[in-house]
Amino acid sequence: MGDVEWFTEPGYWLARLVFQRALAALYLVAFLTAALQFRALIGERGMLPVPRFVARVPWRRAPSLFQLRYSDRLFAVTAWTGVLWSAALLAGVDGLVPLWAAMLLWLVPWALYLSIVNVGQTWYGFGWESLLLEVGFLSVFLGNDEVGPPVLVLFLLRWVLFRVEFGAGLIKMRGDRCWRDLTCLYYHHETQPMPGPLSWFFHHLPRPLHRVEVAANHVTQLVVPFLLFTPQPVASYAAALMVLTQLWLILSGNFSWLNWITVTLALSAIDWSPLSGPPPALPETPLWYAVVVAAVTCGVAALSYHPVRNLLSRRQIMNTSFDPLHLVNTYGAFGSIGRVRTEVVVEGTNARVPSVDGSAWREYGFRGKPGDVRRLPRQFAPYHLRLDWLMWFAGLSPAYARSWFGPFLERLLTNDRDTLRLLRHNPFPDEPPTYVRARLYRYRYTTWRELRETGAWWHRTYVREFWPPTRLDTPADHSR
DSSP: OGGGGGGBOGGGHHHHHHHHHHHHHHHHHHHHHHHHHHHHHHSTTSSSOHHHHHHHSOTTTSOOGGGTOOOHHHHHHHHHHHHHHHHHHHTTGGGGSOHHHHHHHHHHHHHHHHHHHTTOGGGGOSHHHHHHHHHHHHHTTSOOTTSOOBHHHHHHHHHHHHHHHHHHHHHHHHSOHHHHTTOGGGTHHHHSSSBOTTHHHHHTSOHHHHHHHHHHHHHHHHTHHHHTTSOTTHHHHHHHHHHHHHHHHHHHBOOTTHHHHHHHHHHHTSOOHHHHOSOOOOOOOOHHHHHHHHHHHHHHHHHTHHHHHHHHOTTOOOSEESSTTOOSEEOOOOSSOOSSEEEEEEEEEOOSSOOSSSTTOEEOEESSSOOSTTSOOOOOTTSOOHHHHHHHHHHHOGGGGTTTHHHHHHHHTTTOHHHHTTEEEOSOSSSOOSEEEEEEEEEEEOOHHHHHHHOOSEEEEEEEEEEEEEOTTSOSOOOO
């Protein structure tokens, strides 16, 4: 069988090991996020129930286990099975079984998570969901200790990384002018969806350094990706530079597992042989395995037509899947940057008649999004706070919240246990409020002087009403 040995690159055995364990950890986080949040978001009594979705969307558009049957119990079993399965892969169980069984072990979490994403609706409409599925599908064919890492699959992983980085670079250059004049980071750390504990400090870096950051970002996303396909050690240097850039982004904000999975992809492109020494002796590559890998590569090449066409288009779109299995997708982020941060603040009152001056209203606290001006933002990524992220979109435009915000407020009016678990603070622990409302505020970071004098990380100013006082017998759609 020596005629198929060119399919493998034994020297990348450590790169494969690092990649697989990191991917298993990200799968674990993704399934844990689903298990802990689904009931309030898409459960039978959730804001956007899965049964209602599958009743109107056919299998061919959203293939999922839950197209056959849905119950909250089945979803919980699916999500927690994913958690345990991912933990087993993280522990290295795929190295203890034959090659074909290892491939099946990696196929299971992909299929389970596909079932979740395809019924997740707005709550799962993020680019990193498709990215996890695309990378997870390729991991099925990466093999285990019985075979050297396939060259073609290693190439396909670099192809994904190229599209992630180059797509993000193009969408910036084609989008907001501030990317071209190097000023976007004057605003981004303040207006990004989910600031982290260091974001305030990043925002206050000198403006010349912000310009250097943007310029370096353009180099990393528009030039360096091409070096992934050059001989070693240049490809390793390119991947290492991408890792450093992503770590910088991880420090500056909360972007779920987007940065972490990009790091994982970059690690697979690094030649670790100078550190790992000679590769272990591996059996010859089975012919059936080489045929499967070649067939998958041809399939990915065919499915890459639409993503490549999108990259070359002046009307480039970002974070889009072109097939219901999310096999080959297009990526990109922050084509435009907000100059002002607006936040939706949700309040409730027990008053029989809501007051005008606001003295009886008490504010709900969210886990990640800005609320209390004295509270330093926390680090949550790679864990994904789905409600908090959608609240950021609601602050940009009520249209983003039209389908779920009314149901969200209704659940606050009943002190729904599953919904309250998504929040940090419920100001009505004993009985639900009689009215809830939402108001729009402009948030900005305080200055160094303001922080010393007030202890506040944010300063906020009332803008307008977002949702008028509402009680259970009030019509649901009040978005403006």
